Amino acid sequence: MFNFYISACDLPAAKLAADVRLYAGRGWLALVREATAIIGDSEIMAIREDAGALRIELTPSTPEQRSALHEIEERSLRICEICGERGKLRYEGMNNGRRAGWHRTRCERHVNTRTSSVVPPILDQIANTCSGLFIHAPAATAQVIADALRAAGKPVAVLIESDKMETAIYQVAIQLKISELHTLPATLEQASTKLGKPIYLVVERAERFERSEITYALKSARDSLNSSEFFGLRIVFVGTDFTALRRMARLSSAAFFGADVLDSSPEERSVFDLAEREQMRRDGLRIALSHRSSTQERRVALLDLATVLRLDREVPFGTAAHLSTEEIRGLVPVIVREGRIPYVRDADIPEPWARRFGIASIGSTRVLAGAYVHDWENFLRLWDEEHVRLIDALENLEDV
């Protein structure tokens, strides 16, 4: 599940609206950070790709802000949206003397890479799933899927946040631009009649509905809308709890018994899930650098680690992704209190280093707000040592 979008975690200092739309590739992250620095008090409503360019929408916005953002927008047309290297605007062809088709700014290497290249195969699967589809992936995936469906011209409603029936009905009604009726099936039937084509319903954090009346209402709506009277309902449940999702589709008493469950691989998840990527790195290092591993185990681990290093380069996470251990050490203050062992606070460690340190030091004794400074120093030193050994091992791998 490859997704190259900038995420809110990349912009800790930015003032993002609660429902901000983030649909711009990570190659433009430096431009976006430059923009957020000049935005001041305005709220960011959207950071998105539009006709191949980076567009940032603010509310309110002054003429000065608009002209500064326009200048950044112009520059984005020369920077690959995927990797940040030099790129140019590309499009499929001309129509009546105008550029036509898919517009994107790309380097040579990423000419055909989509910001969310995962989605097309999944879209097919969703379009063909009459009984419902469960997808194990980070919560943000629900929005990525909904956006891709909308881009494909499908009517989409996303169930987010609340687990109340009335809120679910309201969310469906407002997104499908119809009035609310008393039940979820009645509301969806009305929408189906009005739209005359299949409706797509994406459920975010689906596991919260495992024992909810909403799941039963969705099943009844599915059965009704997929009958010959109406025009179809495709339901996608996205959740982070694989076991709960499996129960929702595998228990014979479950409303969606028999529905397909898709599990993205750790490699796919590690593209947009920092915890997953760091766990993959830690497991890989443990196996690759251990004398007890077999040649085959080491080889598999090294290939995983090569993937992690590539992702670090192409899809970095967090504000401190490009800093060295030396720079990180200088950035994190050591707290010294009388009569206490010096420590570092978790909150002072920027990502991805906080997560890396957390995974590497599971089981260590800690203080409430953080970790002992000697554990932190050890971690940073080991990180560099491991990295050197890893690069050696990867070079030898070429000969295997």
Ligand SMILES: [Zn+2]
């Ligand atoms: Zn590129």
